Amino acid sequence: MKTIIELTNAARRKVGEAGLEARLGRLVLGEWVGKGDFVELAGSGDAIVFVVRARRIRLEADGAQALIFELDHPPRPAMR
Numbered sequence: 001m002k003t004i005i006e007l008t009n010a011a012r013r014k015v016g017e018a019g020l021e022a023r024l025g026r027l028v029l030g031e032w033v034g035k036g037d038f039v040e041l042a043g044s045g046d047a048i049v050f051v052v053r054a055r056r057i058r059l060e061a062d063g064a065q066a067l068i069f070e071l072d073h074p075p076r077p078a079m080r
Helices: 011-018 020-025
Strands: 002-007 038-041 049-061 065-072
Touching: 002 011, 011 020, 011 049, 011 065
Parallel strands: 002 065
Antiparallel strands: 038 049, 049 065
16 A cells, blocks of 8 residues: 655654655655654754654545555654
C-alpha cells in the first residue's frame, strides 16, 4: 500500500527551519508504524523528533488505497 506523510503546521515549520524538506520527501514509513511512534530526522545538527499523531486509510474513487501518517512536532501524546 502506498504511504503518504502529512505534517502539522508546527512540524512543517520545524522541517523548513532545519532544511530537511528533501530528506522528509524520501521518508517511507511502513504499515507497522503506529500512532504515538517517534520518527527522527537527522540533519547537520541534532536529530529532530516527530510523533505519529494520526494515521488513516484513504480509498480513492479508482480503488487505489493509501495509508496516511500525520507527523507532529514537538512530540506530544497521540490523540485517541
